[in-house]
Amino acid sequence: MNILGISGSLRQASFNTALLYTARELAPAGMNITIHRLHDLPLFDQDVEEQGDPVPVTALKQAIEAADGLLLACPEYNGGITGVLKNAVDWASRIGKGRKVAALTGKMVCIIGASPGITGTVRAQDQLRLVLRRAGARTEPQGDVLVFQAHTKIVDGRLGDERTRDALGRHLQGFAERLAATAG
Numbered sequence: 001m002n003i004l005g006i007s008g009s010l011r012q013a014s015f016n017t018a019l020l021y022t023a024r025e026l027a028p029a030g031m032n033i034t035i036h037r038l039h040d041l042p043l044f045d046q047d048v049e050e051q052g053d054p055v056p057v058t059a060l061k062q063a064i065e066a067a068d069g070l071l072l073a074c075p076e077y078n079g080g081i082t083g084v085l086k087n088a089v090d091w092a093s094r095i096g097k098g099r100k101v102a103a104l105t106g107k108m109v110c111i112i113g114a115s116p117g118i119t120g121t122v123r124a125q126d127q128l129r130l131v132l133r134r135a136g137a138r139t140e141p142q143g144d145v146l147v148f149q150a151h152t153k154i155v156d157g158r159l160g161d162e163r164t165r166d167a168l169g170r171h172l173q174g175f176a177e178r179l180a181a182t183a184g
Helices: 015-026 046-050 055-066 083-092 122-134 162-183
Strands: 002-007 032-036 069-073 109-114 145-147
Touching (some): 015 032, 069 162, 109 122, 145 162
Parallel strands (some): 002 032
8 A cells, every 4th residue: 555645744743744754664564755845846827837737746646546545634824724735736736738637636635734823723734625625636535633832842853652643553553444345
């Protein structure tokens, strides 16, 4: 089971990128998580798209298409999803030249998130689910992984809080089970 992990943060010391690396460490047997960076992804521009997808866009779409599912680490900025993550969804929701469907169409997505705030990333995750559904992705209710007060749980790029690690591991196991159930 190949999962594509994407962080909605570009920050080098991102809590959400650290959460993805922890997810990769805690992934259940048979689940392989590859992390795809968004640092080179241009802002969505239909004029650019009409000339053909830029190389980073093609790479993102191909990575999504090759994955069995997506694991999105969703930060919360000002009560919403980051522009970086929304931009990636916007590109991946487009069919583009030479394709029959958009990369996100029918793709199962699992959302996690970490924030220094006391509510985690609940508002951003809700917004992201709406955007993903509109883009044709599948975001069945899977519960939430809302790592609140992340600065106390993720130190030096590592999630050390055992309760949160256990919750993330269970969440990933549930995601694997849902993917397996829908694959056959």
